Amino acid sequence: MRSNMCGEVRAIHIGQTISVCGWVASRREHGTQLAFVDVRDHTGVVQCVVDNDVDVRSEFVVRITGTVRARLEGTVNPNLPTGEIEMGECVVEVLRTAEPPPFPIDSRADKVEETTRLQFRYLDIRRERMQKNLRVRAKVNSAIRGAMEAQSFVEVETPMLVPSTPEGAREFLVPSRKEPGAFYALPQSPQLFKQLLMVAGMDRYYQIARCLRDEDLRADRQYEFMQLDAEMSFVSQDDVLAAISLAVMAAAEAVTGERPPTIEQMTWRDAMNRFGVDKPDLRFGMELNELTDIFAATEFKAFAGAACIKGINATGKAEELGRNKLDALTDRAKQMGAKGLVWLKVAADGSLESPVAKFLSADEQAALIARLEAKPGDLILIVADAWDTTCEVLGQIRNDLGRPPVWQGPYRYVWVIEFPLFVGLDKETGKPKPGHHPFCMPHPDDLDKFDTDPMSVRAMAYDLVLNGWELGSGSIRIHKSDLQRKVFTALGISDEDAEKKFGFFLRPFEYGAPPHGGFAFGIDRLVAILAGEENIREVIAFPKTQSGTDPMTNAPTIPNPKQLAELGIRAMPPKA
């Protein structure tokens, strides 16, 4: 039907008679003798000159045949890639008329209520922005596949109807027709199957897998999302990081044209100490500074005896943050569990202005200023509390004060390694809770700490972080039953419970599980950042709203009684 794409016609085509197909982006009529019709496809628009009356409206689908010619002098449009040329003596075929769209099919729709965009998603996707985003996504998928294939990973598809598992995120359930009362779950991830594929000798598995979690939605979370899911046999942690790094770098290069440098590594403890979060945003400074030693002998009651005192220097923020904003920050710190937040402003003469300055000795003040390299106009914020609280609170405040939009460059990838094996204590059992999942390999140097200091045991677990967003995580898995039993014991899980809860998963290991490890990272998040979007809905063709509905299809809908009867289900009455 067409010989050229609209956005690709150039001066070299002058003299050729060509046909383009697309949608009418705009029509400018000048009497009955002359009309301009801009035709749009996903490559762009081209101006078509019609020398007579033509009845086409916005978004009519047309095929236009004409001869490419240079535009008249003075009518070149430098804002358009096709602005040097136009199609003349055009014949217009209307392939399909169209109703006026509810919003303009261009960047003006960026301001339209998102619900309306989702209700008419097929029109929204017609826009340049969404076309670009979905094509970026396709490039990422393609580059990842290429990188994984090149490393001898084998793509294996795992089932979508799986057994419900006891741990982890809330699952979507699918009723079984053959066995009324029984349910399948939709997979939160292919975790179980990919590890069994290692037992099965697949050696290197990967899949761009759809995962489903029935947890509340966010800017970076949807019910359904896509992961690069991978698992490798006979590998060290560094092997896994290297393999995934190649996939991520290939994806980034495919989109940006630039290959990121080798992804740096940082231990979890360093990340917490320096940035106060396990997903540090390395694009800006304002790092946490250790101050405990400076105030070791302080008279100031709020600091005296505190396990950990840290501070950040919000450089140049003294002016900007008035009393109200400082109070708000203090409230936020308290909400997060800190006893308080101390602020000090560096005055023009270098002295400290603060309600608490009078409690700090001259030596302490001098040491503080030196440690934080504070200059006039700087704002110092200090938290004194337990180590984790101090880090977390200051990390959050650091992000609040300094973090650029996630899409803003440069891209700073970082592997956060050596996550703790256990985090916190279960309120009911008083036993440690698994940091990642209970099948993570403990760090070999920490095996003797299981009994003495379990909370300090590191795991062979790692996260990939980009600009403060967690892209994904992985670990080396336990493949021996004695070590697995040791971890279960620490978690307070008896042999009997372990068999009941995880037997279906662990029993196959008895037939010869190789040492193995893997990783999974969220494609939606990576694509969003590479596409310059701060919301993954912008890179998903048909996403759900925050309450889990689809304004276009009206899903979820109420099934008819016959369907329910067949499934042996009696539903609650719908909400009024």
Place this chain on the structure above:
RNA sequence: GGUCCCGUGGUGAAGUGGAGUUCACGCCGGCCUGUCAAGCCGGAGGUCGCGGGUUCGAACCCCGUCGGGACCGCCA
């Protein structure tokens, strides 16, 4: 489950207790031979999300509810 913000013709905004909801874009009709998200003239189009309350009077204040969004919880 919680906190905060938003809801006014098709779309985006203005109006925060008082006359007839205002403006831009879009839409419909007319004019127009070089425009380019054209220009000019005219026109149609709104239960101000919904329900209740306060008031002489409510788009505006109060309560509830529905829908949307950001965040917390949650996401082993």
